[in-house]
Amino acid sequence: MTVRPRRSRTKQIHLAAHFPGADNTTVWADPRSKSQIEFSSFEHLxxxxxxGLFDFFFLTEGLRLREHKGRIHDLDAVGRPESITVLNGLAAVTERLGLAATVNTTFNEPYELARRxxxxxxxxxxxxxxxxxxxxxxxTGENFRRGGFLDRADRxxxxxxxxxxxxxxxxxxxxDGVSRPFAHRGRHFDIAGEFTLPRSPQGHPxxxxxxxxxxxxxFAASTADVMFTRHGTLETGRAFYADVKRRLAAYGRAPEDLKIMPGVAVVLGDTAAEAQERAAEIQRQQISPQTAILTLEQIWGVDLSAYDPDGPLPEIDPVPDSRITQRRTRPGDPVALAGKWRALSREKGLSIRQTVIEASGRQSFIGTPEAVxxxxxxxxxxxxxDGFILVPHLTPGGLDEFVDRVVPLLQERGAFRTEYTGTTLRSHLGLPDPVWKG
Structure with missing residues (x-):
């Protein structure tokens, strides 16, 4: 990359890379789409x-394959590797990039996970x-001894x-490297003993x-260093950002102690029209006719295979508490969501597939490299x-164009680093070191 001198700016942009999960983000039909489980795919991304001097590389988790209408969801057939194992391998072939694993607090134990x-x-x-x-x-709990014991309110x-x-x-x-016994007595955990590892380079991951x-x-305001979120427009983003940041003071934290990084897609073109055309094609590939019906069934809770994806939305109301899809459902009231989608369909004259495309797309930056x-x-x-977690539509080469064409422009603006200046992820993110609580 050719990098021009930086100008001084107030805020520096934080960027992270999300390895596409087993869902319809990935365009499987593209010949450039490769394996979801071979190490070479993780290594390339x-x-x-x-x-591109990103802050970190981010992996999701799937503890059970999804089922839809009693069958394994097609997009889960590729498998779901365990993320910390993959990241331990990547630690050996990277030098500065942060390595982020998604791990569930319901079906793990603190001692074992803290050690890993x-x-x-x-x-x-x-x-x-x-x-x-x-x-x-x-x-998901059926894969574990505890089953589904946890009430939703307790998660x-x-x-x-x-x-x-x-x-x-x-x-x-x-x-200074002295081990001391620990003991925790709480509602969910009652453990005591000695931890097997000295304090790690960051103090806390x-x-x-x-x-x-x-x-x-x-939860993010009280506990997290980074918040992975999604919001659409600039206005809603500002409102969300202000709301979360104002909550930090109640926990004795400063606004800069938590970085807010929405997940986004990026589609580039040499012209604005070309970028929009590419984005529309990617969305059509992501939301196939079959995927459109499946998505609708997740909301309506009934078999809609008789409906035409290019026809109107169902007039019937959703079935509450349906189990047609296991492990992944859309949050909120399905009746209210169906009503919202019907209104969108009527307002814009959209078919089932077009409505799903319109309503399901994550926030995207679409345009020329300069515009993006x-x-x-x-x-x-x-x-x-504070920055963005990029979710590419191709595995594993979906970030190549962004790094080659957009990152140099952000550097030219003085809004993004031209080199790593620290060695830890906390240093990349500008986060304070955790205070040791002896």
């Missing part, structure tokens, strides 16, 4: 992210991160105690939290985000 994350932090020289997710689903309560307990374990070694609900926002760089910069400089 991680190398691209590090070449501390190991990754040691092996990587201080680049580990943990994306904290919660679950209350009995369907964040257990999650918060889980993170607290993990941090107590990491703090059970002093900064970086904690990421995903979720836009009110309880998710509060300017828009990303505007979001960050006007406090709609």
């Amino acid at each position: 991680a190398h691209t992210a590090e070449r 994350l501390a190991t990754l932090d040691h092996l990587s020289g201080g680049r580990a991160a943990w994306n904290v997710v919660t679950s209350c689903g009995a369907f 964040y309560i257990r999650g918060a105690e889980f993170v607290q307990t993990a941090r107590e374990l990491w703090d059970s070694w002093t900064p 970086v904690v990421i939290q995903a979720g836009d609900s009110d309880e998710g926002r509060e 760089a300017a828009e990303i910069d505007e979001f960050v400089q006007t406090d709609a985000a």
